[in-house]
Amino acid sequence: MKKSLLALATILTAFGMNAQAQEGPTRAIELSVWSPIQLGDATDSVKGVRLNIFYAKNDDLTGLDLGLFGLGYNTGDVKGVQLNFIGSVVEGDMSGWQTGIYTHTKGEFRGLKGGLINLQGDDFYGWQAGAITLADAKVAGLQTGLFNKAGDMRGLQLGLVNYSEKLYGVQIGLANINVEADPLYFFPFVNASF
Incomplete structure (x- = not known):
């Protein structure tokens, strides 16, 4: 019995160590020209500053991400500030400030997102600003841009064209579309639903 427990503990420890090894260590500073030409590995986490x-x-x-001409890409979560000229992509969740020509967060976002084109996969809480702001799921807060789109808008959309699948708030713009509204799903200038 003791040998069976020892064998089981050894196997579980080996699998646990393997899972940790895949995540990579945590670094205080990351410097990158073009991944994989960077100080650490792409599987490393950063708690501090990343410059590219x-x-x-x-x-x-976790911390500050600065890109001179670049794109900052994270396969996990981000907490902090991402200032990348071309853009920032986060596969996980993000809380903080994200800016660049192109921003894309696939997970949940809490904070301020600003850029020319902003894409949001999961729920968004805060302010999304840019020429084009697209959120597939719920937006709780503010969207400002030439074209704003939200799956479930809870707050204010301010732009030239505003689109939502579901609206609990106000749309101000030249064209305002609330797909679930009946009978008027389109209304110019100001549209509200509560």
Whole structure:
């Protein structure tokens, strides 16, 4: 019995160590020209500062992410500030400030997102600003842009064209579309639903 328990503990420990090894260590500073030409590995996490010239890729990031001409890419979560000229992509959740020509968060976002084109996969809480702001799921807060789209808008959309599948709030713009509204799903200038 003791040998069976020892064998089971050894197997579980080996699997646990393997899962940790895949995530990679945590670094205080990451410097990147173009991943994989960077100090750490793409599976490393950063708690501190990440600087990139063209492209940096890491798992989680907590702190500051600065890209001179670049794109900051994270396969995990981000807590902090992402200032990348080309853009920032986060596969996990993000809380903080994200800006660049292109921003894309696949998980939940809490904070301020600003850029020319902003994509949001999961729920968004805060302010999304840009020329084009697209959120597939719920937006609780404010969207400002030339074209704003939300799955479930709870707050204010301010732009030239505003679109929502479901609206609990106000749309102000030249064209306002609330798909669930009956009988008027389109209304110019101001549209509200509560």
